[in-house]
Amino acid sequence: MSTNFPVSENVSRMHASSTLKAAQTARMLREQGHDVIDLSVGEPDFDTPEFIKQYAWEGLQKGLTKYTATAGMKPLTDAVVEFYAERFGAEFSAAEVAASCGGKQGLFNAACALLNPGDDVLIPKPYWVTFPEIVTFCRANSVFIDTESTEFILTAEQVRNAITERTKLLIVNSPSNPSGRVIPADEMRRIIETCVERGIYVLTDECYLFFAYPPGEVFTSATLPKDIRQFVCVAGSFSKTFAMTGWRIGYTIANEEWTRAMTKLQSHSASHPTSFVQYACARALQDADASMAAVGSMLAEYERRRDWLIPQLNAIRGFKCAMPEGAFYAFVDVREMLGDEFTTSADVADKMLNGGQIVATDGEPFGADGFIRISYATSMQNLENAIERFRNLFGTRSMSA
Ligand SMILES: Cc1ncc(COP(=O)(O)O)c(C=O)c1O
Structure with a gap:
């Protein structure tokens, strides 16, 4: 129901966070029982290290x-x-x-x-x-x-x-x-x-x-x-x-x-x-x-995933992805795919979602139409399943040769 609420000019001019929206879509679909693979989230899939939780508890006990x-x-x-x-x-x-x-x-x-x-x-x-x-x-x-x-x-x-x-x-x-x-x-x-x-x-x-x-x-x-x-x-x-x-x-x-x-x-x-x-x-x-040991083990795991994932992505027909040196995102150039079936990278992201139940983030809100952001802050199993679904959806470069 619309109440004609007079949203301020300052807030009206802003856009809601597209990355949080993508994560929300994934959560909603999962709650509805869909077998969704969420590659949209910009957060570590690891739990907070136990010793930090203990310190928080210590803080509470200290009043x-x-x-x-x-x-x-x-x-x-x-x-x-x-x-x-x-x-x-x-x-x-x-x-x-x-x-x-x-x-x-x-x-x-x-x-x-x-x-x-x-x-x-x-x-x-x-x-x-x-x-x-x-x-x-x-x-x-x-x-x-x-x-x-x-x-x-x-x-x-x-x-x-x-x-x-x-x-x-x-x-x-x-x-x-x-x-x-x-x-x-x-x-x-x-x-x-x-x-x-x-x-x-x-x-x-x-x-x-x-x-x-x-x-x-x-x-x-x-x-x-x-x-x-x-x-x-x-x-x-x-x-x-x-x-x-x-x-x-x-x-x-x-x-x-x-x-x-x-x-x-x-x-x-x-x-x-x-x-x-x-x-x-x-x-x-x-x-x-302890802190740097925790960071080191997360970094090593992200690196392992990155080293496996990027060549796999580059083998998908229409995907091109540079090797990232940091963070936990692959930024895939899908411009080769634009033309008949897809007009924008948002269409490619829609195809991933509707055809493969994969939630990934369109590049347009990042100022890079033609790209898709894939987060590898998720398990190897999810990444392997996602690659399998991409292969089925788009084919592989060797198939197109
Ligand atoms: C580039 C960048 N800066 C800042 C943040 C803010 O993170 P937080 O507010 O959780 O510290 C994020 C979170 O995704 C980010 O990706």
Whole structure:
């Protein structure tokens, strides 16, 4: 029943998250008893490591059930500082760290604390669906950078060419959702320097920081020299790192003024992430050996799946997929299939769903029509079944030869 509710202009202009919608479709079909394979989810299929659950319980037993400081309890902000210092040699203070309810809220805080209506924000394509929506919410303009010529790896030159008089911010995500590509550390430094030289701020979404496959290196812009870092906000998350998507906790690392502005905003929205969750995360970071062992075993399993999956995908008729260096997504170019049967990649995704009961995400909401995002954060068995269904639906390259 329509109530003619007058949705605000700010929210009307936004689109609902297409990735969450795809996951919802999969859940609904499964509840209806369909044998669905969900390759849409952007979350680890692993459970949160047991020792982190134990730390949360310890926090509850200690009575950590009350409000905390808005930017997060001191043990957590201190633990972020120490963890980054030990692992990466980064130097920043606890006053530059703020805990948020997931990386998503950190990104939202960072953009809202900086942007004014009319500012230009550079966003490389393909992008994570939320970036342009946050920019829209701030009444700023997304200026997209096409990175297809460099196989979806952003370069400093592309950034330089895209800068306008009104450019205020660049949002960059590496390892990338949806492409799985990783910007090499030297190029990332050049990209950030290109911005900083022109007084442009950079928001680096490092939510997949620990999921770069060897020999690729993990790079965090938290390690940049202080004069550069003044212009950078790192958005980090516990969601993927420790398979904690439902716990809703992340953090930002930014200069003190930017952090204070973000904290002011958060003080009037979520206040802070859940108290005993903050405690569990603080203890997990302090217990770096156990944490990194957990991350290492997840990374090894994702790598095993990736190494099996990508050649299998490339053997399907009409599929072309570059080897991702990070995250847990295969970004499949299906443009060869467009023509008679399919007009857009959304049609291909529909065929996967209706003909094969496979839920995958169309590339269009990521700014990459003609591509399909496949998450391999799912079991090998599911991946094997999915490949079998793709073969039946579309055939194989050898069959077409
Ligand atoms: C690129 C990227 N950034 C940020 C997030 C936010 O994750 P969370 O809010 O769970 O920390 C996600 C989640 O899918 C993501 O893919």
